[in-house]
Amino acid sequence: MLRVLIAEYKKSLRLANRMKSDLDKKETPTRQDEEDKKIISSMISDMQYAIEWMKSGRNPDSRRGTDKEGVYLTDxxxxxxxxxxxxxxxxxxxxxxxxxxxxxxxxxxxxxxxxxxxxxxxxxxxxxxxxxxxxxxxxxxxxxxxxxxxxxxxxxxxxxxxxxx
Structure with missing residues (x-):
């Protein structure tokens, strides 16, 4: 069911990107809009990180040799x-x-x-x-x-x- 979870994260990521895009299109954003944009950007970043982790099976930030060599194979x-x-x-x-x-x-x-x-x-x-x-x-x-x-x-x-x- 990992694929279902990844797909749900991708769906949420698309929605968050749309929300951010809508905020970016505003000509005169309010203070609340700017705060919302920061929160949504953080959510987008976190979702992208989680999706990458679930897809690869390893921490995307890891710089150790074993992680870089792709030791983790398909389940x-x-x-x-x-x-x-x-x-x-x-x-x-x-x-x-x-x-x-x-x-x-x-x-x-x-x-x-x-x-x-x-x-x-x-x-x-x-x-x-x-x-x-x-x-x-x-x-x-x-x-x-x-x-x-x-x-x-x-x-x-x-x-x-x-x-x-």
């Missing part, structure tokens, strides 16, 4: 769930290294938005409507991204060198 639980056709079906076995490579190979062909939509719908089990609401786009846009992701993954499965063995 293995997500990889375990991905190849299952039925989202409600529990995963009973550990994936082999070959299966994990297949998943990574298929996902690398997707754009960031396609991957995000695919994971929210296929892995998290969200509906098209809820995903559209969280990402602030139309349901048809989500359906298009999802269908495109499925097509790319299907094509990759047919063309992948990993399958030739």
């Amino acid at each position: 293995p639980c997500i990889l375990d769930v991905l190849p299952v056709n039925d989202v409600d079906k529990p995963v009973d076995k550990e994936l082999s290294l070959h299966e994990k490579d297949l998943i990574e190979d298929a996902l690398c062909t997707l754009t960031d938005r396609e991957r995000e939509v695919f994971m929210m719908i296929k892995v998290e089990g969200l509906t098209f409507e809820y995903t559209a609401d969280l990402l602030g786009v139309k349901k048809s846009t989500i359906q298009t991204h999802f269908e495109r992701a499925l097509r790319k993954i299907d094509n990759r499965k047919k063309e992948s060198l990993f399958l030739v063995s």
Whole structure:
């Protein structure tokens, strides 16, 4: 459900940016407007920081070598769930290294938005409507991204060198 949380933060970030933009457009801002702008700017900064932390899995301000090298990888639980056709079906076995490579190979062909939509719908089990609401786009846009992701993954499965063995 981390993706849902990130999407909700992004939605709130868009709203805060709109509020700040509305305040910036005022020709003669009041003292209260200036104070509100400072508070909203702080909220925007905090939300961006939190989103980056949730996406990367590490503190964005950390300057230590291990953090800079990207030691924190994708949550293995997500990889375990991905190849299952039925989202409600529990995963009973550990994936082999070959299966994990297949998943990574298929996902690398997707754009960031396609991957995000695919994971929210296929892995998290969200509906098209809820995903559209969280990402602030139309349901048809989500359906298009999802269908495109499925097509790319299907094509990759047919063309992948990993399958030739």
